[in-house]
Every structure is written in C-alpha cells, then in structure tokens.
Amino acid sequence: MGRGPMMGPPVEKAKDFRGTLKRLISYLRPEKYRFIAVLILAIISTLFSIVGPKIMGKATTKLADGILAKYEYYIQLYTAIQRNMPVEVISRLKKQPIPTFDFGYIGKVLLLLIALYLISALCSYVMAYIMSSVSQNTVYKMRNDVKDKLDHIPLKYFDQRTHGEILSRVTNDMDNIATTLQQSLTQLITSLVTVIGILIMMLTISPVMTVIALVTLPASMFITALITKKSQKFFADQQKCLGELNGHIEEMYAGHKIVKVFGHEEDSIVKFQEINVRLYGVGWKAQFMSGIIFPALNFVNNVGYVAICVVGGLLVAHKKIEIGDIQAFIQYTRQFTQPIIQVANIANVLQSTVASAERVFEIMDEAEQIPDQEDAKVITFPKGNIRFEHVKFGYKEEDPLMEDLSINIEEGNTVAIVGPTGAGKTTLVNLIMRFYEVQGGRITIDGVDIREMTRGDLRTMFGMVLQDTWLFNGTIRDNIAYGREGANDEEVISAAKAANAHHFIKTLPDGYDTVLNEEASNISQGQKQLLTIARAILADPAILILDEATSNIDTRTEVLIQKAMSRLMKGRTSFVIAHRLSTIRDADLILVMNKGAIVEQGNHNELLAKDGFYADLYNCQFAGGNLSDKVVS
Known part of the structure; x- marks a missing residue:
C-alpha cells in the first residue's frame, strides 16, 4: 500500500490561482528545453519501472511451468507403478529426463530486469540533477527580482508591515517555491505517468481483474475524503x-x-x-483521525486483493492468463494507490506554492518610488541652506499631517525640533532625506529642489544617528568604518575618540577587533549608541541629523557626547530631535511642533520669554508642569 494520504492543517489557497500560476510558469519559460528533457526522462524512468512486474511475471510463470512439469512427470511415474503397467513402460518413463527449470530463460529475464531498473535509476538521477538546476535558476531570478523591487519600494511600505512578514515572503515563501519546483513537479509527472502506465498494464493482463481493482478505488477515495473533512477542523484547531x-x-x-x-x-x-x-484535546483527536485512515484503507484494499486472487485463480485454471500474471497484477494493484495519493498530496502542495508565489508577486506589484531624474542636479560642495516652501504632506492623502509648512534654515545652524509624541518631528527629517515624497510645495538644499537630485547624491550629504541603534555582526572597527568607504584605522580610532568611545573599546578583550553578535547584545545599549555616533563622525557629513541620539547614555557620558557633538556640528547644518530639552538649550533655532505644524520658533531664551507652548514643555520637565491643555485639540 505504501503511505496513506498526507494529513495536516488546512492548505493556504491563493486568491487568484490561475493568474498566479501563469505568472509562475512565465519564470519557467527560459528553462523550457531542460524542463522538456525532465519530462521525457521522467516518462522513461517511470515506464521502465512499470514494465518490471510484467517481465518478472514471465519468470514466475516459467518457474511455475518447471514445477508443474516435474509434478506431472512424477504423477505419471507413480500412476504407472500403481497400476502395474508393463516394465517396459515404467522403464521408459524412468529413462526420460526429469523436467528442470529453464534457468537460461529466467537468467535472461533477471538480467533484463536489472538493465531496466538501472536505466530507470539513471534517468531518475539525471532528471533530479536537471530539475535542481531548473528550480534554483528560477528561484534565483525571482529572488533577484524581489531584491530589485525592494530597493525601489518607498519607505512607507516597510513602515506599514512587520519585518517578519517581509522576511517570510522573501525566505520561507521562496523556499516553498524552490522545493515544489525541485521535488513536487517531478513527483507529479512520475505519479501521473505511473497511474496511466499501471492502468494500461493491468488492462493488458485482465480487464475483468482491472474492473475489480478499480471498484475499490472509489471506496478508498470516499473514506479518505470523509476522514480528511473531519480531521481538517482538528488540525486547524491544533495549529491555532x-x-x-x-x-x-x-x-x-x-x-x-x-x-x-x-x-x-x-x-x-x-x-x-x-x-x-x-x-x-484537539491534538489527540487530529492524530486519531489521521491514524484511522490507514486501517480503513487497508481493509478496503485487502478485500480487493482477495477478490483479485479468487478471480485470478479461476482465470489461470481456465488457461486465460498465466500464473505469473497474477503475481504481476497484485504488484500493480499495490502500486496503483500510491501515485494517486501522491497526486492528491501534490495538489495541496501546489495550492500552497501558488499561495506563496502570490505573496511574492504582491511585493513585485507594489508601486515603486518616483524614479530619479535622468538629468539630475549635483551639489558638489553642499553648504546646508535648507528651505521648506509651503510643504504639504500626510501619511494618508485623506488625512494630511502638514498643510502649509515653511521654514528657512541657514547654513551651519543647529536646529532643534521639539514637541509631543506624534507632532511630526521625525516626519520632518524623513521629508528632508526624501524617505517620503511631499504632496505639495517643495524642499530645497542650497536652492536646489531635492526632487531634482538623485536619492543617492542627496543622502550622501547627511549623517544620521537614531535612537534605535543599528549595528551588524562584525568587528567594532568594521561597524565604525561603515560610515565612510575606505576609512583607515587611524580615522576609525580618531572618530571613536571624538565620540568618547575609544576608552571603553580599549577595555574590551579584543579592542577594535571585538566581534559584535547579531543583536550586538555583548555590549551595553549606551556603548552601542557611542559606536553609531562615532560612525556618523567618521562620515563627516555636510548635514547632521540626531534623533534622540543621547537618550540611551548616562548623564556623565551625555556631557562628553554633547561636547563632541558641539565640535562635530560646528560649521554644519544640524538637526537635533530631542525630548530632553536640556540637551538643546544652545541650539541656534528651536522649532516647536504640534500636530504637524510649527507653532513656535526661536532660540531657548526667546521661547521661554514667550511663555507659550515651549515654555510649558520645558516647565513640564523641570517644574512638574501640566501640558494636557496645550497638546490639543
């Protein structure tokens, strides 16, 4: 019988099965000749293995003929002796050669079988080799297309989805497609050829016995469908x-x-x-329902075997078929169910694979960011004059965050951006770096609209240190050097000293060669932040953005960092986003934001003198003030 049907949780189905399947097949078209070769090899391999039982039946028949000939000889001799036949008759019978097995014929049959099975195995090996290449080439192209697409998708796509969901599509779904292309497609071909081939071979042996064998098939399918329908609910509950x-x-x-x-x-x-x-509770029910299918199918098939043996015996007795044909037919009957079950299982696998492909194609169908202009402008020596001119923006077009924002930031100024959570501080920075496109107005750097520059040229002008540190698996030296390509050891160490990170690095066992793990959990959160600041210092950008850069650093280190930052920001246009207002008292300009609008601007003393929104923010931190009436409505 082989294995029974695969039982498990409900298969995920694609929303547009046909359209997605056509699109997936389009990736296989460049491999069509190799795919045709796989198809031919699969047919040859399967056919050679199918004819094996029929040929083996010939050897069985020849063995049976030898046994019957011996039996008949000894019966004749025994009968002659019992009936007291003339001595001459008995003597003549004894002189006759005793019938033996035709080992020459049987040997030829066995050699033929060995040759057939060797050819079948060789074809299977070549088929698997070619198909692995086909599947990997196909998925290789798909991965490249997805990677290229991800490089051109706007940042809002990543903001609206979890990293796990995107990674699942790029890794798990891709692996599912690769596995199906490499294994399931060849299994589907061989299973279909096996079903058709076995059915033909069974009909050539005996149409009557074939009908009896096929009668058990609907019963097996009915039992399988009935049990599967009931078990799916339990498997779904089990997964939940x-x-x-x-x-x-x-x-x-x-x-x-x-x-x-x-x-x-x-x-x-x-x-x-x-x-x-x-x-x-649900687990044992699911496993029980999955387990009872085997005894049920075995019972139905054993009833079929009994019927086939009885009918086959009658046909042999009437000389309509040979005894070896019964042996071959029973082998075919036992092989017949397995490929049908495989086809059913592969149908489920294909459903899951097409669903995976659909999830991958959803990424490819995402709207891309506006392409860079071919005649893009380049600011060779950026000064850092930044202007917002009547900027309009909202993460959702029907719900604008900024209606008419205008700011003029002079070269070399340090600009602090403050305000309550959700006021639009980080949004302002995202717009400057063109992570999001403005929906109205424009932003210029040194008089050039940022949309007239390539994103790469625009972002090389900026250095950024975020509240959430990002370090990769590698040495501390490599993580700092990430800020500027080609930086030497002296420059890396100089940047680390400027960020006050050199001392703690030297205390580590391997110093600058200390390897950070995937999450950089082998150093403290404050030390991580120092490394990201050192990286920004090494980049030596024209414009600096610090988004809560000192939030994870102790007070003493913060003082040192502020001094380092003052040196770094000197002569550069700098944006500082901060919740701790003590860190931005010396800023040239403080922009106070609320609900996407700049409600106040000026330096620290000017804003305190106004006794407005900023003064309330400041007093809330240092004097326990109440801001609830100011963050409004």
Whole structure:
C-alpha cells in the first residue's frame, strides 16, 4: 500500500490561482528545453519501472511451468507403478529426463530486469540533477527580482508591515517555491505517468481483474475524503492552539524578570496549562483521525486483493492468463494507490506554492518610488541652506499631517525640533532625506529642489544617528568604518575618540577587533549608541541629523557626547530631535511642533520669554508642569 494520504492543517489557497500560476510558469519559460528533457526522462524512468512486474511475471510463470512439469512427470511415474503397467513402460518413463527449470530463460529475464531498473535509476538521477538546476535558476531570478523591487519600494511600505512578514515572503515563501519546483513537479509527472502506465498494464493482463481493482478505488477515495473533512477542523484547531502556546512561552521568557518581579508566575503557569490542555484535546483527536485512515484503507484494499486472487485463480485454471500474471497484477494493484495519493498530496502542495508565489508577486506589484531624474542636479560642495516652501504632506492623502509648512534654515545652524509624541518631528527629517515624497510645495538644499537630485547624491550629504541603534555582526572597527568607504584605522580610532568611545573599546578583550553578535547584545545599549555616533563622525557629513541620539547614555557620558557633538556640528547644518530639552538649550533655532505644524520658533531664551507652548514643555520637565491643555485639540 505504501503511505496513506498526507494529513495536516488546512492548505493556504491563493486568491487568484490561475493568474498566479501563469505568472509562475512565465519564470519557467527560459528553462523550457531542460524542463522538456525532465519530462521525457521522467516518462522513461517511470515506464521502465512499470514494465518490471510484467517481465518478472514471465519468470514466475516459467518457474511455475518447471514445477508443474516435474509434478506431472512424477504423477505419471507413480500412476504407472500403481497400476502395474508393463516394465517396459515404467522403464521408459524412468529413462526420460526429469523436467528442470529453464534457468537460461529466467537468467535472461533477471538480467533484463536489472538493465531496466538501472536505466530507470539513471534517468531518475539525471532528471533530479536537471530539475535542481531548473528550480534554483528560477528561484534565483525571482529572488533577484524581489531584491530589485525592494530597493525601489518607498519607505512607507516597510513602515506599514512587520519585518517578519517581509522576511517570510522573501525566505520561507521562496523556499516553498524552490522545493515544489525541485521535488513536487517531478513527483507529479512520475505519479501521473505511473497511474496511466499501471492502468494500461493491468488492462493488458485482465480487464475483468482491472474492473475489480478499480471498484475499490472509489471506496478508498470516499473514506479518505470523509476522514480528511473531519480531521481538517482538528488540525486547524491544533495549529491555532500551538501558535497560542508558542506565543505565550516566548512572551513569558522574553519578560521573565518582569513576571517574577510582579509575582505572576502562578498566572503564567495556569494559562500555560489551560492552553496545553486544549492543545492535548484537539491534538489527540487530529492524530486519531489521521491514524484511522490507514486501517480503513487497508481493509478496503485487502478485500480487493482477495477478490483479485479468487478471480485470478479461476482465470489461470481456465488457461486465460498465466500464473505469473497474477503475481504481476497484485504488484500493480499495490502500486496503483500510491501515485494517486501522491497526486492528491501534490495538489495541496501546489495550492500552497501558488499561495506563496502570490505573496511574492504582491511585493513585485507594489508601486515603486518616483524614479530619479535622468538629468539630475549635483551639489558638489553642499553648504546646508535648507528651505521648506509651503510643504504639504500626510501619511494618508485623506488625512494630511502638514498643510502649509515653511521654514528657512541657514547654513551651519543647529536646529532643534521639539514637541509631543506624534507632532511630526521625525516626519520632518524623513521629508528632508526624501524617505517620503511631499504632496505639495517643495524642499530645497542650497536652492536646489531635492526632487531634482538623485536619492543617492542627496543622502550622501547627511549623517544620521537614531535612537534605535543599528549595528551588524562584525568587528567594532568594521561597524565604525561603515560610515565612510575606505576609512583607515587611524580615522576609525580618531572618530571613536571624538565620540568618547575609544576608552571603553580599549577595555574590551579584543579592542577594535571585538566581534559584535547579531543583536550586538555583548555590549551595553549606551556603548552601542557611542559606536553609531562615532560612525556618523567618521562620515563627516555636510548635514547632521540626531534623533534622540543621547537618550540611551548616562548623564556623565551625555556631557562628553554633547561636547563632541558641539565640535562635530560646528560649521554644519544640524538637526537635533530631542525630548530632553536640556540637551538643546544652545541650539541656534528651536522649532516647536504640534500636530504637524510649527507653532513656535526661536532660540531657548526667546521661547521661554514667550511663555507659550515651549515654555510649558520645558516647565513640564523641570517644574512638574501640566501640558494636557496645550497638546490639543
């Protein structure tokens, strides 16, 4: 019988199966000749393996003929002796050669079988080799297309989706497509050829026995469909409970200290046990339903085998078929169910694969960012004069954040941007760097509209240090040198000293050669921030952006960093986004934002003298003021 049908959770289905499948096939067109070769090899391999039982039946028949000839000889001799036949007759019978097996014929049959199976195995090997190349080339092209697309998708696409979802499409879905192309397609071809070939071979042996064998097929399919329908619900519940259990465990271990501090261990255990009990309940039902299908199918097929053996025996008795044909037919019957089940399983796999392809194609169909102009302008020596002229912007067009924003920032000024959460501080920076496109008005640098420059040239003018540090798996030296291509060791060390990071780096066992792990968790959060600041110093940008750059650094280090930043910002246009207003007292210009608009601007003393929104923000931090009436409505 082989394996039964694959049971598991409900298969994810594509929204547009036909359209997605056509698009997926378009990626296979450049490989069509190799794909045709795979198809031919699969047919040859399968056909050679199919004819094996029929040929083996000939050897079985020849063996049976030898046994019957011996039996008949000894029966004749025994009968002659029992009936007291003349001595001459008995003597003549004894002188006759005793019938033996035709080992020459059987040997030729066995050699033929070995040759057929060797050719079949060789074809399967070549087929797998070619198909692995076809699948990997196809997925290689798809990965390149997705990577190219991701390079041209606006930042808002990444802001609106989790990193896990995007990674899942680029990795898991791609792997699913590759696996299907390499394995399932060849299995589908061989299974279909096997079903057709076995059916033909069975009909050549005995149409009557074939009808009996096929009668069991609908019964098997009915039982499979019935059990599968009932089991799908249990498997779906099992996956849901498993997801809950994994989520709970991950959550509890991630917040292990918090759970202990607030004494929620018992609550955590109770919730775990509740989910675990539900998982046990649906899990054993799912596995039970999956398990009973094998005995049920075995029963139906065994009934079919009995009927075939009885009918086959009658046909042999009437000399309508040979005894070896029964052996071959039973082999075919046992092989017949497996490819049908494989086709059913592959149909599910194809559904899942097309769904994966659809998710990948959704990325490829995303609207791309506005392309750079071919005759883009270049600012060779940027000074840092920045102007916002009647800028209009909103993350959703129907819900504008900025209606008519105008700012003039002089060369070399340090501009602090303050305001409550959601006021539009980071949005302002995103617009300057063209991570988002303005929906009205324009932004200029040294009189040049930023849309008239390439994004690459525009962003080389900026250095940025964010509140959320980003460091990669590599040495500290490499992470700092990331700020400028071709930087030497002296420049890296100089930047680290300027950021007051040199001292702590030298205290590490390997110094600048210390390797940071994937999450850089082998150094403290403040040390991570110092490295990102050193990287920005090394970049030596014309315009500097600091978004809460000192938020993760202790007070003493913050003072040192502020001094380093003062040296770095001297002569450069700098934007400082800060919630701690003590860090921006010396800024040349403070922009106070609320709900996407600049409600006040001036230096620290001027804004305090106005006793307005900024004064309330400042007093709220240092004198316990109440800002609730100012952040409005």
